[in-house]
Amino acid sequence: MKSIPKLLLTLFLIQPLHAGDWTSLFDGKTLNGFTQRGGIAKYTVDEESILGTTVPNTPNSFLCTNKDFENFILELEFKVDPRMNSGIQFRSESKPEYKNGIVHGYQSEIDPSQRAWTAGIYEESRRGWLANLEKNEAARAAFKQNEWNKVRIEAIGNHLRTFLNEVPAADLIDDMTAKGFIALQVHGIGKKDEQMQVRWRNIRLMENPTPTDLKPANKFNPINTKDIVPAQVEVRLIQNGFKFTEGPALAPDGRIYFSDIPNARIHIYDPTTDKVTVHRENSGGANGLMFMPDGSLLACEMKNRRLTSEIKGEIKVLAETCNGKRFNQTNDVDLDGKGGIYFTDPNYGQKEDIQMDKECVYYIAPGSDKAILVVDDCLKPNGVIVSLDKKNLYVGDNGANKIRVYDIEPDGTVKNGRDFAKMAPDKTNGGDGITLDEKGNLYVTAQEFVWIFNPQGNEIAKIKVPEDPANCVFGRNNILYITARTGFYAVKLNVGGPK
Numbered sequence: 001m002k003s004i005p006k007l008l009l010t011l012f013l014i015q016p017l018h019a020g021d022w023t024s025l026f027d028g029k030t031l032n033g034f035t036q037r038g039g040i041a042k043y044t045v046d047e048e049s050i051l052g053t054t055v056p057n058t059p060n061s062f063l064c065t066n067k068d069f070e071n072f073i074l075e076l077e078f079k080v081d082p083r084m085n086s087g088i089q090f091r092s093e094s095k096p097e098y099k100n101g102i103v104h105g106y107q108s109e110i111d112p113s114q115r116a117w118t119a120g121i122y123e124e125s126r127r128g129w130l131a132n133l134e135k136n137e138a139a140r141a142a143f144k145q146n147e148w149n150k151v152r153i154e155a156i157g158n159h160l161r162t163f164l165n166e167v168p169a170a171d172l173i174d175d176m177t178a179k180g181f182i183a184l185q186v187h188g189i190g191k192k193d194e195q196m197q198v199r200w201r202n203i204r205l206m207e208n209p210t211p212t213d214l215k216p217a218n219k220f221n222p223i224n225t226k227d228i229v230p231a232q233v234e235v236r237l238i239q240n241g242f243k244f245t246e247g248p249a250l251a252p253d254g255r256i257y258f259s260d261i262p263n264a265r266i267h268i269y270d271p272t273t274d275k276v277t278v279h280r281e282n283s284g285g286a287n288g289l290m291f292m293p294d295g296s297l298l299a300c301e302m303k304n305r306r307l308t309s310e311i312k313g314e315i316k317v318l319a320e321t322c323n324g325k326r327f328n329q330t331n332d333v334d335l336d337g338k339g340g341i342y343f344t345d346p347n348y349g350q351k352e353d354i355q356m357d358k359e360c361v362y363y364i365a366p367g368s369d370k371a372i373l374v375v376d377d378c379l380k381p382n383g384v385i386v387s388l389d390k391k392n393l394y395v396g397d398n399g400a401n402k403i404r405v406y407d408i409e410p411d412g413t414v415k416n417g418r419d420f421a422k423m424a425p426d427k428t429n430g431g432d433g434i435t436l437d438e439k440g441n442l443y444v445t446a447q448e449f450v451w452i453f454n455p456q457g458n459e460i461a462k463i464k465v466p467e468d469p470a471n472c473v474f475g476r477n478n479i480l481y482i483t484a485r486t487g488f489y490a491v492k493l494n495v496g497g498p499k
Contacts (some may be wrong), residue, residue, distance in 0.1 A: 010252040024205040025065060025182065037094050037103050039063045041186035044379045049201035054084060057191050060124075062089060062103045062183040069205065070179040073213060074153040076203040078110060082145055082294070084196040086110035089110070089124060089183035090153055099125065105180050106130075108153050108170075110161050110198065115366055116293030117170035117340030118138040119151055119162040124185075125177070131160075131170035134337040135389050136165060138499045141252055144166040148201075154214055163215060228441065228452060228495050229461045235482070235491045237466065239276045246433070247332070247484035248473040249289035249297070250497070256473065257483050258488060259286045261302060269488065271475060278487065280310070288332035288343070288433075288471070300330035300343055305331065305350070307343050307364075307371075319343075319371040321465060322362055325348055325355040332383050332433065332471075335356060337390045339366030341373070342413045344381040346398065362394055362493045374414050378404060379486040383434035383444070387455075394420065396431040403431065403444060403453070423447065433471025433483075437495045443480065445469035450492060463491060473497070 002389040003481050025033065028048040036043060041061035042053040069091070080086055092105025094337065102480075104125035111117045119139060121131040124469060142165045143149060152163040158178075162169040184200050203242045205215060243262040251257055256269040257279060266289065268278040285303025296311035297317070305327045306320035318341070320327060326349040335341060346359045361375035361384060375381060379399025386393055386408070393414050406414035423430050423446040430446040439445065440455045450463040450472055467484035474497025475481050475490075482489040 003436045005246070018368075020443050022204045022206050025170075026201070033066055033148050034063045034475065036061065037101075039186070039188055040349040041188075043184075043186075050184060050203075052086070052184060052198045052200075054186060054189045054192075054194075056151060056189060056191055056194045059273055060103070061186045061188075062092075064089070064092070064094070064103070064183040065181045068179050068181050069155075069207060071156050071208050072211050072343070073206045074204075075150065077148045078198060079146070079148050080110050080112050080198040081196040082112045083194070084198065085187065086115070086198045087122065087124070087185040088151060088153070088200075089178035089181070089185060090372045091155055091177045092124065092183055093177065093180045103183060105177055106155075106160065106174075107153055107185065107346045110185075112143070112145060112294070113296060113339060114365070116143055117338070118143045118149070119164035121160060121170040121172050121433040126241075127176075130174060131172040132338070133169060133355050135388065136169060137337070139164050139167050139169040140293045140337070142169075143293060145355075152215070152402040154209075156209070156214070161215070164197045168215070177477070190317050218351050221456050228437070228465060228493055230492070230494060233463060233491060233493075235463065235465055235489050238274070238488045238490055242267075242486050242488065244470070244485060245488055246287050247289040248433075248469045248471055248481050248483050249291055249302070250473055250475055251291055251297075252295055252412070257289050257291075257297065258481075259283060259289060259299075259409070261285050261287055262491055263382060264303070266297075266299070267488075269481070271477075271479070284308075290335065292335070295487055298333050299488060300333050300340065302329040302331065302348075305329060318369075319362070319364055319412075321404065322356075322373060326353065327362075328354070328356050328359060329472050331381075336363075336386055336408070336412060337393060340364060342384050342386065343371075346380040346382055348380075353399050359399075361393075365412050372410070372413070375404075375406065377417055382432050385434045385436060385442075388436060388438075388440045394434055394442060396442050396446075398431050398436050401427045401430040401446065403434070403442065403457075405457075421453045422449075423449075423451050423460070432469070435471075435473050435480075436498055437474060437493075439495065441495075443472055443485075445471055447484070450480070465489060 003057045039058035039061035087107040117133045120388045133174045147233040154161040160172045247259040286299040286300030288300040290298045296309045332345045333343040341364045360369040382398040383396035403420040405420040444451045452461040469484040
């Protein structure tokens, strides 16, 4: 066999790939083609994946490609310890004149925390967050805890896009850096001695892709608000025989969880089988439910007067006091898009051991184990939800039959409370659960209706329910699920829930 001249071989290896060609950056056996920079975390090859292991007392570590890339598509899979933070650097640099050669540049975040900003774009050691996922619920929910996840990064000119498990995540126009290396980050852990690991595999890259190689642009299909409710709407009873249903929540797998408060049960409805089963007995009078991005189920346990999370059968108390005083009856809960939690605390008959002076709304900041008071100007705060753009907090005041809205501050506190909408004008009480559709319209359960208000607070439709509804949530396929006294109902609409 004739050998290839060394010069010709070198020229061949450094030529840019033709459009549409994929090349592997990792051969599955060695770390050839990579150089470690920054800290001294350990990088090894294990089971055809790159294994990054934390080391205490060292800064962020980076396993960097020896080659720079400009216009490309990068795809890889990763699995990360839920306790750690990591990332995928792209178009990154290490220059002596910039902070003594510190690695800096764009990063597709790996964030297994409750904030769930995996595939958001962060700029390492320079400007910080450029495109987080605070307003992208679909991408936040796409992360799979303790499983392999797939990330796709498209860097074409100044247009940067990321995808998590095929779900569009970040979309950014930025001119800071046009070219740089790819790197796998193991984040520093300070003085902790606990060993944590992250794996990467199937790392491939396409240089100079053609437009047909790229994912299609996100399309916005406007919906006429007048056509949200079909002309021949049917509210279908799925099952009855409960005592008081509440708290419907959409699970990551498409099933609907809901509570039966007096019976102290949490049920599951499976749309694929049309069957209802029991998820949890002795729920502590659970009312409002909500899933966190990691799959844990939040529950406002009214009887137990606390907020809990449950994952794999293990229940953890998140809050049961504020400033040393026990809550009244925790009622409803929602997420702020960055790991924080809002929940309401009215009193519907608790007579013994009343410690709170008022019925209020509370907030638990990301990473905190303490609840702080954020709303105290409602008579009986009940339903709670954060707007699609994460700028406003809506609270249903059951004691005044109206919805209040507040501006959310960066630290999770709120200001500028004002009336947003009122249900039946002749009623002084009412207003329970609240949900949103994909266009930001509010759905409020009050009296015998689900009232629908546009983002300006104008009533645009309402749906009559056979029993007085207590709460509602969108499932998949434009189905609105409604909890109403002894029954659990569903109605098909022309609009879906938040994506």
